[in-house]
Amino acid sequence: MSKSASDSVKVREYKLFINGEFTDAADGKTFESVDPGNKQVISSIAKAGPRDIDQAVAAAKAAFPGWARKAAAARAKALQKLAGLVLANNDTIAELESLDVGKPIRDSSKIDAVTAVDALEYFAGMATKVEGTIKPVPGPYYNLAVREPLGVIAGITPWNYPLLQAIWKIAPAVAAGNTVVIKPAEQACMSVLFLAELIQQAGFPPGVINIVPGFGEDAGDALVRNPDVAKVMFTGSTETGILIARNAADTLKTCALELGGKSAVIVYKDAPTDTAAKIAAMAIFSNQGQVCTAGSRLLLHESNHDEVLDKIIAIAKDVKLGYQMNEETTMGPLVNQEQMDRVEGYIESGKKDANLVYEHQRPNLDGFYVGPTIFDGVGNDMKIAREEIFGPVLSVITYAEEDEAIAIANNSEYGLAASIITRDVGRAMKTAQAMEAGNVWINTWGAVSSMAPYGGYKKSGYGREMGFSVMHELTQEKSIWINLR
Numbered sequence: 001m002s003k004s005a006s007d008s009v010k011v012r013e014y015k016l017f018i019n020g021e022f023t024d025a026a027d028g029k030t031f032e033s034v035d036p037g038n039k040q041v042i043s044s045i046a047k048a049g050p051r052d053i054d055q056a057v058a059a060a061k062a063a064f065p066g067w068a069r070k071a072a073a074a075r076a077k078a079l080q081k082l083a084g085l086v087l088a089n090n091d092t093i094a095e096l097e098s099l100d101v102g103k104p105i106r107d108s109s110k111i112d113a114v115t116a117v118d119a120l121e122y123f124a125g126m127a128t129k130v131e132g133t134i135k136p137v138p139g140p141y142y143n144l145a146v147r148e149p150l151g152v153i154a155g156i157t158p159w160n161y162p163l164l165q166a167i168w169k170i171a172p173a174v175a176a177g178n179t180v181v182i183k184p185a186e187q188a189c190m191s192v193l194f195l196a197e198l199i200q201q202a203g204f205p206p207g208v209i210n211i212v213p214g215f216g217e218d219a220g221d222a223l224v225r226n227p228d229v230a231k232v233m234f235t236g237s238t239e240t241g242i243l244i245a246r247n248a249a250d251t252l253k254t255c256a257l258e259l260g261g262k263s264a265v266i267v268y269k270d271a272p273t274d275t276a277a278k279i280a281a282m283a284i285f286s287n288q289g290q291v292c293t294a295g296s297r298l299l300l301h302e303s304n305h306d307e308v309l310d311k312i313i314a315i316a317k318d319v320k321l322g323y324q325m326n327e328e329t330t331m332g333p334l335v336n337q338e339q340m341d342r343v344e345g346y347i348e349s350g351k352k353d354a355n356l357v358y359e360h361q362r363p364n365l366d367g368f369y370v371g372p373t374i375f376d377g378v379g380n381d382m383k384i385a386r387e388e389i390f391g392p393v394l395s396v397i398t399y400a401e402e403d404e405a406i407a408i409a410n411n412s413e414y415g416l417a418a419s420i421i422t423r424d425v426g427r428a429m430k431t432a433q434a435m436e437a438g439n440v441w442i443n444t445w446g447a448v449s450s451m452a453p454y455g456g457y458k459k460s461g462y463g464r465e466m467g468f469s470v471m472h473e474l475t476q477e478k479s480i481w482i483n484l485r
């Protein structure tokens with residue numbers, strides 16, 4: 001049974017969330033959100049411009065001293081309460097996320113809100129664990145190095161996991177005592193604006209968390225340049241990340257940048273071929289390939305190349321490409337026309353350079369559908385092996401020697417992730433050590449946890465999210481000297 005937007009989620013208007021209240025944009029502008037599975041308009045969203053951004057930052061700035069001084073346990077309690085509300089609204093969040101982004105409802109009902117709750121609970125616990133140190137300086141002094149929040153944090157997020165990306169910025173920032181302005185991606189912000197309603201219910205003081213949907217070039221840009229923003233936490237493309245870092249430098253604010261990738265999945269000759277095929281398929285087909293860490297380059301050893309590739313093709317054939325709200329759909333549409341054009345451009349380029357071995361049949365639906373697409377005989381210098389496609393397009397590269405596989409995996413301007421598939425512990429660890437990548441998975445792909453640092457090497461960015469690492473990103477040390485005489 002197909003569910004349309006109006007069956008379950010009310011098609012509605014969303015406003016900006018500034019200083020604890022929902023408000024129109026100062027100039028009254030709005031923009032529309034479209035269901036990528038059928039091109040129907042599903043919502044109208046207030047479009048923040050620079051004036052709205054300034055107001056949101058001013059609200060966050062005014063809220064900061066009170067929030068920073070609040071007992072850490074009270075900050076934790078507010079995050080716990082929000083976690084409970086997100087969990088209770090799992091189904092609504094899943095529907096909004098699927099309608100807006102195109103991800104299959106069977107995935108969003110298990111992944112997005114659930115992972116967000118994990119992060120909210122983890123960082124609630126972290127609020128009371130941001131500790132300083134006492135240094136053994138020579139007498140007659142004590143030196144206390146205390147960790148303090150930075151101030152107003154700007155979170156600029158992408159459209160592939162809208163709610164989760166916002167939570168990964170909000171939760172650690174407010175746990176540490178910062179206040180936040182989130183600028184979600186213009187392509188998909190319904191779930192984040194629904195989250196704003198839950199934030200209001202959770203009882204965060206006005207101004208602690210503000211959410212201002214708008215476009216990158218005006219709202220995003222104004223946020224990055226605002227002198228009252230202390231730090232920019234950004235997830236998105238490398239191109240935009242570089243621009244943001246450049247613009248942030250004018251006011252000497254720091255950034256944490258989680259950017260693009262062209263991650264390799266290395267299958268060694270001893271790898272069990274069923275497992276290898278499953279991991280490789282998951283790495284490129286999850287979320288329609290619209291994942292920063294997508295395993296878009298598959299490195300197969302010449303001895304098991306044919307067997308693994310055949311098994312991946314079999315998995316690709318089983319993919320149910322269709323309307324994302326249908327329970328049986330396992331792959332939905334891409335997020336919008338622009339993304340579809342981009343992915344199709346890469347498929348054309350692949351057809352010229354490499355061997356197309358599988359292209360999934362598209363459903364007869366008026367949406368942005370591109371199915372699993374597999375190229376064999378890919379050279380690592382080809383466009384489809386070098387550039388981030390952000391779609392379900394796999395480039396298969398064949399190698400003969402282990403060192404060759406490692407060299408190919410590292411021969412990329414990106415360094416976000418790598419997967420290694422082997423039963424040989426020594427080979428796995430030697431390769432993990434050699435990978436120029438911020439995340440390495442052995443015999444799996446895509447594992448993330450609120451506890452484990454997450455971020456990139458090289459042009460995949462700098463700074464880390466999750467764990468104690470992000471608490472260090474979001475605090476600064478103050479050195480206090482006490483003369484005991």
Ligand code: ADP
Pocket residue numbers: 156157158159183184185186214215216217219220221224235236237238240241243244
């Ligand atoms: P994509 O290519 O996936 O759309 P972007 O990196 O352009 O990714 O976008 C990620 C986020 O960055 C979005 O919220 C977008 O609005 C924002 N953004 C885009 N351009 C700018 C900019 N010049 N300044 C600040 N934010 C921007």
